[in-house]
Amino acid sequence: MFRVGLTGGIGSGKSAAAECFRELGIHVVDADWAARVVVQPGKPALEKIAQHFGAGILLENGELNRAQLRSLIFEDTEERAWLEGLLHPLIREEILSSLEQSPSQYAILESPLLIESSQYQLVDRICVVDLPENLQVERATARDNNREEQIRKIMAAQLGRQERLDKADDVLDNSAGLAELRGQVELLHQKYLQMAATTKHN
Template structure:
């Protein structure tokens, strides 16, 4: 099995592409979903966030107020780094658990939907393939304004706050161009899925695990035979 990092930009269509992969029967892990999961009340990250930022970041039901916390870390880089040190280890642990579960189910590859894949670079070393969902800036701007009911100025500010899609295109192994009709984009996803499914890059890990299991089985057989013969 191998990992495929999926990323894009705001209103580029990444979530829609991830849904197509799921419809095709692929294993998809959404890092945003995991990030929300690990900060639920009762989990270690939740307790540490409250200790670090105070009870003012909580809603009445005890859950993290994502808007309040987001405003805090957006304005102060040191607080953003502090939050990352709390959440990132928990996110990675949950990601590994999910990935292992899919490995046991026999998937050849797993899609990791990571919005900030190239910005943080923390997960890049684990990715065999990287995929960027791209659309030209004008299309991105129009879609964001319509989707979020934003003024042109506000939409441009949100897009400018991210790493430009053009830069991500140069860093990615695969590019899915979502500037035009959705049917064309979906066709690109289907072709990429076919390419990844045909790849033999899943074999090294699978063979390594099988070899290890055979080794353990052989050792247990030898120990059992030794025990029976000696008694």
């Protein structure tokens, strides 16, 4: 199965690009979805997190208190490393299982941390959704109702724009908006279909 990793910084329009691929009938696996699945109530990972951070990390309904967890690990690199060590292998398994069940000619892994978390090892190509940083900040603040300072903090924690582009096999320029983005996705889709066909024959 030919696989493409789709990534981009916060506010880049990665989800919009993923939706365009879905509309073309392509199976998209969302790494954020996989990350939520592995910490659902009843899953071993959630128990381990509660044991490690204390019962206060759970909401009243038994689900993970994500905001609380984020604030605990954002400032503490050791705690973040502990959590990543627990979750990354589980998320990887969940992603692989979903990619392998893909009914379409190729599959897409949509992940904000594709490159940072080494999920890029699960794909054949990397496609980056890109736009200038000032536009990124503008769109992310408008979408999430976040302060610019908060968005810039998140951007600083993510891979830099140039580093991401250096790793890209394909780039979708999302500075002009959705109609333009959709056109670029359709062109890439044709290219990926050809690549997928070649991969099958080899």
